[in-house]
Amino acid sequence: MEPTNDQDPSYYHKVVDCQWACPAHTNVPGYIRMIAQGQFDDAYMLNRESNVFPGILGRTCDRPCEPACRRDRVDGQPVAICRLKRVASDLKGDISDRLPVIPSKKNGKRIACIGSGPSSLTVANDLLPLGYEVVMFEQFGKPGGLMRTNIPEFRLPDKVLEDETQVILDMGVDVRYNTPVTSLRALLAEGFDSIFVGVGAPRGKELDIPGRHDEVDSHIFIGIDWLESVAFGHVSSIGSRVLIVGVGNTAMDCCRSSRRLGGTDIKVMARRPREYFKASPWELDDAEEEGVGIIVNHAPKRFVIEDGKLIGMEFDVLDWDPGAKQSTVLRTVIIPCDDVILAIGQENAFPWIERDLGLEFGDWDMPVVDKATMQSTLAGVFFGGDAAWGPKNIIWAVAHGHEAAISINNHCSDVDLNDRPPQGMNLVSQKMGMSEWSYHNDYNPSPRQKMSHVELTKRFESLDLEVELGFSLEQTVHEVQRCLNCDVETAFNAPACIECDACIDICPVQCLTITSNGDEADLRSRLSAPALNLDQDLYVSAPLPQTGRVMVKDENVCVHCGLCAERCPTAAWDMELFDLQIPYAASANFIRIGAMSPSGASRS
């Protein structure tokens, strides 16, 4: 193999599995160390830099970081990254003086954001400090988009949502509440310098089976519409027997909300076996803990309506082949119920975008959006969040918002949208002395801490009682120690190596080998321990000075204990803190001003 290019930030970045997996590349180990030292404000601000909504995400994130976490491969349980984020948010003090300063003199550019969800708010967060004016159009009377309408208060308290959205709105967003945008043509005519579309995927999928439209009064609901009505207080009760069709995270929110609005016999009806569910495992656990039944292998056949009244639903009971590709119907069954909530997916809908504006629509009637720049085919109109490529989640919306902000800044500065600032990195040695590091390098065998919940007897008293209590101080102390500090990287300097084998002998997971070079498959097979996880890279050094062999490191289960560096007599191994420099609109502006006009004068 060619020597690994460790000057490319992406090599070390990939070693930090959580940060690599996070769409917004949150510096997870960095903020966990800050929590460990009681620096909650710092931990919060480090989070906010990349993910903007630490308090909201600390409760609701889909956590792509956690399945990726190296700790999962080390003891079978990832670090509770998401819940630690909430700790930082819950325990932070006043951070108002650490927020970006908004210039009183504006740069003369006006941006329209359609929707006030996470992607639009991120765009505003990134552009306001640069002097942009941001006008935000919101169809309802409160901000937050799907974070408000679709996530029940027992998971995300109103205050947390309010605080983090308000921080951005207070930077000077001109919000137009109760103002749905009904025509893009009309908006374009208003002369905005750029338009960002962050309207989400607002239409719940319909289930057109017999009986769907035969009711006199309505007891069949579309999940996200129903959750929205609940969020705004338009719905305050439901029948005692409720069927939820679908088994994604919306279904989980529907069933648990039903439980609080009068439902006592609630069943979530799934077509496929459990391992194919879309819902996050922890949301399934929470629903089951509240007594919700999860019924697998039932495909909806018809609504049973008698005298214009819903009395039940008929299902095909399926038998799936291994792999759940083909099914056969074993029998049908009628399950009686009072209400049905359909939570089988969401779709995008853009009835307000005229199709003759030059904004192209492609497959599935979705706008054609550039993956890197977030721009549609109509210059100056950008998409992000669920509006761009269909339903994802909050953290993706934030990531889209950051990218769109860079594009909008470029667009408004007559810079090519593809001229995007690159990622950079800092690597700093953490050596403090003989066998002494600036981080806690010992492996802590603590198991993952379990989140405590409000007692079941009290939980259903009100809709806004938050179920998760957050980690106690003691739990926090244990959980932070489980982080392996993957960002404290093993950095190797081949010319200094005397090939004494000390690092190889000391490594607790046998991830190091000195051997003759070969192609990747060959090398993977003849390391100290075979490198079987192909998702994890091999580090290959330049030829070593004495024998010309190479140092190979399998990144898979390195626990970053630093013993290789402690045992190295020549400091060829060092433990160095990797800090990913993520470009944002503001940093792009800074870099470009520096490059273009040494005086630092602002651009037109």
Added chain:
Amino acid sequence: MPSITKPLIPLSPLPKNDLGLTIRDYEGQMSTLCAGCGHDSVTAAIVHAFWELSTPPHMIAKLSGIGCSSKTPTYFVRGAHGFNSAHGRMVPIATGAIAANRELTYIGISGDGDSLSIGLGHLMHGIRRNVKLVYVIENNGVYGLTKGQMSASADIGSRPKKGEANVLAPIDPVTTALSLGATFIARSFSGDKEQLVPILKAAIAHNGFALIDVISPCVTFNDHEGSTKSYKFMRDHEVKEVETDFVPIRTEIRAKIPTDGAIEVTMHDGSSVRFRSVPEGYDPHDRMKVEEYIRDRQSRGEIVTGLLYVDESAKELHELNATPASALAKIPYASLCPGSAVLASMQEDFR
């Protein structure tokens, strides 16, 4: 000394041996030797050898004298028996232990000071008695524990870190052992586990005294320019013409490895040592030729490594003394020590 103990990682995908143990089960305490010490690599090679042979840890006894080298038994096979004896006195202690219990596998770790200065007399008699002991000399040419004075194995002209070059002729454990009639003689290098591990395995299988002289650089006092026992010097001057593989018994049953012309030595336990390559005319059974070859290479400034001499036909201590097949330690006391009346009658025979 490391800041932490080498952690045990629950799911670390380490392979297991026939006993279901991973290599971590053959480790010992954390080494307190200098970072980069050759001795730690020898320790690791021993760990590998015992793990690969699936030797039950409780069937191993590890012994040593005094010195940096003699600290190392603490760092491997924590489940083994051990005895850290007085300076240079590991062989007599080992001889006693072996006499009492022949069922264990014995490994003694010594250094060039412990073996070639204070303990040389004992080493010679261990060879003479052919006690079944793996005797590893971790040879770095200096007294590391007393801050780097030249030892009895330092070559003429080798420079210490400070002070004058050495003028005294070295005692070479390999040629010394050859002349004393040792039955298993090898030299290796701590920086070359591919060679050292099979030699250790062969030594463990050998029926008698197995001497392995391992050049093991002292990173602190003898790894500089001018040293003849540095990592660099060894890599520049090592001659690996004698190459061997160790073939465990079970491999032999599974697959017939072609042996065209190669020299093969069947060990006492049925395993074998195969000489993959030897120089033209080399015979690892011919003491004279081996010595001639080593001295010839020495005169050219080269250090020959490998399993250099082996004689599997010689009798070891117990065979020489016709002791019972089972361990003396397991013979009931009444039989082992039949009392003064029997002693008196035995003495009567000698009158």
